[in-house]
Amino acid sequence: MSKDIGCCDTFLIFEEKRGRIIMRQIIENPGYKPDLLPGFLDRLKIEAILCGSMDELTMQVFTSKGINVVTGVSGNADRIADQYAITSKKQANMKSCLQPMPKVLVSCRGLNGENNVLAVGYCGNCSYDPPMVMVGIVPTRYSYQMVKESGCFVVNLVDKSYRETFDYLGSHSKRDGDKLTAMNVRLQDGKKVNAPILPDCPVNIECKVVDSIVTGSHEMFIGRIEYVHADAKFVDLEGNIDFSQIDFI
Ligand SMILES: Cc1cc2nc3c(=O)[nH]c(=O)nc-3n(C[C@H](O)[C@H](O)[C@H](O)COP(=O)(O)O)c2cc1C
Known part of the structure; x- marks a missing residue:
């Protein structure tokens, strides 16, 4: 795991389903230019970014797009993704949550x-x-x-x-x-x-x-x-x- 998201050579993209990693892909970093990364990762429909660190402005761009940013992460990327996947469910609204509802x-x-x-x-x-x-x-x-x-x-x-x-x-x-x-x-x-x-x-x-x-x-x-x-x-x-x-x- 790189220390800073901007200076890594590659991204590891994981797809998670019901708490398990079901796909892993390596993607080249398109280069560090302001505003390039958020658009690039957004197009890949990224839901969460796990990284060592990220500057405040970039983080704001991601979070405004609904992307969950987790910083301060270090160690083996596959293991980190596995751990994140286990806790990836979101809290949701409680009303009428038993579905399908009869009619x-x-x-x-x-x-x-x-x-x-x-x-x-x-x-x-x-x-x-x-x-x-x-x-x-x-x-x-x-x-x-x-x-x-x-x-x-x-x-x-x-x-x-x-x-x-x-x-x-x-x-x-x-x-x-x-x-x-x-x-x-x-x-x-x-x-x-x-x-x-x-x-x-x-x-x-x-x-x-x-x-x-x-x-x-x-x-x-x-x-x-x-x-x-x-x-x-x-x-x-x-x-x-x-x-x-x-x-x-
Ligand atoms: C899909 C659907 C589910 C509904 N479920 C309920 C329900 O479980 N209980 C209830 O009191 N009203 C429920 N309603 C609302 C009533 O059917 C609705 O308020 C109806 O107009 C009441 O008619 P009434 O005032 O002539 O009795 C539901 C409406 C829809 C469209």
């Missing part, structure tokens, strides 16, 4: 008989036996009160043919207008719960609320599954759904 439509009915549907991403299976799912609803949603007072909801799995409707129902509140009529959303009564199912969705999961937890922004409603409807073409003789055939959004 479902939750349908519900208030005690006055009013129907509604909203898009939900905060949801998941939460018990295998008895079968249960949970959906997270923000208390300010118009649907929230309906689920709270009726104690039931339907989770509708959505395929790509319903994308436009999904986006609309997830960006418009029934409080501001009849979004179901606006998108010609077809509804049918549930078999076991007092909430509608969406027959244009391939799978509809009828649930009774058995518990709820206010986790923070969302109230997670735990629903015991009472009945599952699925398009006949996806269901085998034992009632298993072939989810691989559904073109989920």
Whole structure:
């Protein structure tokens, strides 16, 4: 490792993936002229520079390009790159970091008989036996009160043919207008719960609320599954759904 980045003959370029060095390349130093090096290394899409030392101005140019500069490094370059690779993950934002996030439509009915549907991403299976799912609803949603007072909801799995409707129902509140009529959303009564199912969705999961937890922004409603409807073409003789055939959004 050279003492100063400007006076080295060659650069060792490493490519790192998931903490391992997967490629190593030697590149001639194009020569030390102010401003030449930052552009040269930027074109190589360098994310980090490990070097002995670097003048303040050059360092500022690199960091303004989002390149991480580590100085004060000495010793064997391969070993240094290995060590850096192990710690190369970056800290990232914490919000909605469990991905891919499901995209479902939750349908519900208030005690006055009013129907509604909203898009939900905060949801998941939460018990295998008895079968249960949970959906997270923000208390300010118009649907929230309906689920709270009726104690039931339907989770509708959505395929790509319903994308436009999904986006609309997830960006418009029934409080501001009849979004179901606006998108010609077809509804049918549930078999076991007092909430509608969406027959244009391939799978509809009828649930009774058995518990709820206010986790923070969302109230997670735990629903015991009472009945599952699925398009006949996806269901085998034992009632298993072939989810691989559904073109989920
Ligand atoms: C991809 C996507 C995921 C969403 N996930 C949730 C969610 O998990 N919980 C929630 O309360 N709202 C969620 N929303 C927002 C609601 O669907 C949206 O605010 C909707 O307009 C509420 O309708 P309502 O007021 O008629 O109940 C999501 C929206 C989108 C587009």
